[in-house]
Amino acid sequence: MPDLTSPAVLMRQLLGAFFLPPVSILLLALAGAWLARRVPRVGRSLLGLSGVLFYLLTLPQSAIWLNGFLETEPPASLGAVRATQAIVVLGGGIRPAPETGGMVLSADSGSRVRYGAWLARRTGLPLLVTGGAPKGGLAEGQVMAQVLAEDYGLVPRWVEAASDNTEANARNSARLLRAAGISHITLVTQAWHMRRALPYFRAQGLTVVPAPTGFTRYAETGVCRWLPTGRAMQETHQALREIVGLIYGRLRGY
Template identity: 55%
Template structure:
């Protein structure tokens, strides 16, 4: 797979692994261990900070704080969706499934597909699936299309399977839609991802109705928000990655504007 993965994607994954949980906290612990002989007080402070960081990054409280700041859009009314010419669904990964002897959409992709099916059936608006193969192998759009047909008996009208990034999703999907004379779409992606995806599609000259899904929510009493869990750490990881991505693109745009 390494011979087909995008070098840019591989580099971003490597940098993200260093800056995101759990490795960011573990690296602080390693630094504290190295400092213990030279700066014992500093090493103890750094150890405490690392343990606190790892704990907070595994709590539902922090997951909801970080993702809540990203989830800026509410769900659309069906009457608005009906005015669209297409419902565009962005891919969110795939995974090998030995039980099916094939790749299947990842959990986020499945969630997006399910919501898109609900909107399409309620509105009659056709689907466009967008997702390439940034980590190599089969394009995400093809994997989603197969699941869509097998699970829901629906065939998407358009497939875009060459994109590696959200910007590619927007550019290549817009090209397909222009050929069909469509300029108004409903965009389905994760609630935390919508604020970044929406302007990229609008930059392509499309009128975009946001249709977010996968909101970060927890049941139970408030005290449970401070109990660590693997799910919470995953959601913190995803939110921090999104915030880092925003910072990266802002810096890149600033550097580009200064040239």
């Protein structure tokens, strides 16, 4: 199958792969190995640093700390949601499902859609789902709408399927909402993504009630939070990527 990823999305992925763990730590270790025979003290220091960083980034405690920096918005109250005019659910990715022969929502998208449906049923508010096809193929918004209809019996009023990043989600969604006379919304996305998403939507002149979902939580306590896990490595990588995105947005005035 040909690669249909847009050049802009591909560039973001390449930069993220190069500058974020685990590749950045691997490059640090390779630099240490190369310097070990030329400048032994510096080489050994870099090798040791890469090992420490790798260990830290695999810890549940590190994932909790990093995502705690991002997860600044508390859960939304139903009263605050009822005061808005619509619920906007951001896409968080889709993936192939060989068992069904089609595309399904990623874990992040699935949790957002589930929470959006939960809110819609309790408030009667219309839903807008937003997500394009940054990697080509079927748009996230289309898959989200299909899941809402088939699994939750809800048909979103608006399906935005042209955006390939959070800024475009906000811009394209605002255009649809303004045409319907809507300016006060509830925004559903991952708790770690909300801090970056909010400024984009507010910059469109929307009044936004944040409704975060998928908070970073671990059942493990005490010493178990200092034992490396694959899940923690994934969540620290996601948090670091989000922090980079947050800094980029701030530099652009959001």
